[in-house]
Amino acid sequence: MPALPPLHSTSVPALPKKSLQKDAVQKDYADVEATLTRITSHTGVQGIVIATHEGSVIRSTLDNIQTQQISTLVTQLAARGKSVVRDLDPEDDLTFLRIRSKKNEILVAETKQYLLITIQNPNELQKGWI
């Protein structure tokens, strides 16, 4: 059912784009923000840092000092982990790194260019799921 253009608009009415060629699920910055807020509001999550492989921070939900620390240290750790995986098997590659400490858990999801680092406190998780 095509949408009718508004009658009293002065500008050229824009018909809704339902293009069949490209993917119409518009992923954009707003979705990124929404997902970040949703993840941070998850029980126990302390913060998220999105960084490049060199350690430059693209986006973070923590304060500056922590972000800097986390980005430099964790990117180095991920690089080390990646080299370990590749040394063991040259065709292998690191996809996910999960470090559990007494107080925290660091989850690192890695692709070719970027890293998504999540810090959560796992002790706050609820038990019991069938």
Added chain:
Amino acid sequence: MLPADRRKEELEKKRAKLAELRAAKEARKSALDASRRDSSATDSTSERRDLDDLVSSLVGDRPVSRNRSRDELGTPSSVSSPLDPHVLREALRAPASETARTEKTPADTPAEKPRPTLVSADFVFFDVPPREKVMYTKEIQTETIDFPNADAVEGPDSRSSPNRDAEPLAAEPPAAKTPEPETPPPEPLTEAERKSILSSETFLNFFDYSSKLVERALNEPYDFMTDYAVNDDRIIDDSAGKNVHRVCSFSDERWTRNRSVADCGWSQKHPELLLAAYSKNHASVTDADGVVLIWNLHLRERPEYIFQSQSDVTVAAFSDFHQNLVIGGTYSGQILIWDMRAKSRPVLQSPLSAAGHTHPVYSMRIIGTQNAHNLLTASTDGLVCSWQLDMLAHPQEALDLVHPSNLKSDGISVTTMAFPYNETTTFWVGTEEGSIYQANRYDRAGSKAGINGLDTYNAHYGMVTGLDFHPLSGPADFSDLFLTSSVDWTVKLWRAKSASKPSMVQQAITPLCSFEDADDYVYDVKWSPTHPSMFASVDGSGRFDIYDLNSEIEVPTVSLTTGTGRALNKLAWDKEGRRTALGSSDGLLYIYDLGEISQPRSDEWTTFQRTLAELESR
């Protein structure tokens, strides 16, 4: 042999070699100097001889000088040939003074033949200053940045570099022991750079994928590091596992708001995946009309996949034989196929032509086996089409269901369709008028293709909303039983007339039992796949009833409401019969876990047979 020892050896060898080279060089140099010194003394004589030669060649005679030159030519050649060009140069350079001397010397030489002539000659030494080599270094115009870690880096590097110079063949660089040179802290990105990255395609894809992973990982409720020895003050509700309770509800702000669930189903391949098809969003014009979301029980906040279509999706299911495909039928009559590996638009769709359906498709079923399967769809104009999944351009077969005695119109509007278990040629349809018919796909001996008009099922007073055959699940076969639900507030249980014995005369078939407990439209009814006597129904007031015929016939065993008061549109049992998915009209998809009652005991089948006998005898 340790690499260190070998390195030392090689080091020693290199050093010895170097020393040798140096010594040789020195020797050569000293030899050169010595020979030069020698040549300076003998220079005069050799010079003279050369000039003799020159003069004689020019003059032509003077045999004495020639002899002499011949004699003496023997010796100078043996002295040092590399000195000749040097000597000649010198000779040619100062012709004036030498010619004067040579004139002297030939005169002297015949008289003093036996004795060597000693003439003091003063030389004009020409000092050729060394050519000045102009050297320049290329430099960059920017200033070198002094890195804070540079000193730390310089130290190990400088220590290791002479080592490297001395042992270029070292297998392991000694720098392995030294700390890896730290890269300088990266330049912080500017705001503009950040924005551009955040909107780039690669970043969005990355973020989509990795946030899904992280959310799935975060959702894990079991803490593998729990220490059971420590006393825990947490109160754990013990009864939760036994009763019927809600596990979760799926909804998405963006995609399910203002839409209602039109269909829901579980995946056969992955028991944690389920899908829900949603109707049109009336509030938004720009959003796609039809949306199918794939949800994952482990990822509760967002859909795994989002599929869209141009028209309302009225029925959708996972493909039984292809693990990546989702098939949907729409309000416009199109059949769509989405692929989980591809984008959100359908990868295949049937055209909007007269060959396919032109009315909404409300029932769909894949029948057959892995290698020979068909998709059967039925639309509200009575057309039943059979499709091949890879060729949706036109249906393989089209069967128009007409009822000859229907006075208003020949066609019947099919709202539900169901096949008995393992049957592919005969099926039952429920219509909008409330009647149920048996239909055959093909002409057979004794019955024609189409509606079997002879059997009349005295069915409902209102539209038939659900029709479900008993699945084959245990030792006894109840596969001729089916349930129907309708908007006349009832659910009825029937025993189907066997298709192998077609009736010759008009027959009226009555239901075995009619369940009239509901007080709203009943929208769907489904048998449990594992429990023979259990089925569930959902109705328009948000009620979810579970009937267990072995325990109670008249009333449901368990009756729950979602609480919102909104109608529940669809119901789907998962493969094990443990959970049910309920789709509601406000876009929420509820998952209920049925606990203990969903598990059949071993005697359920026999009990059910007795129950049926009892029902039939009424």
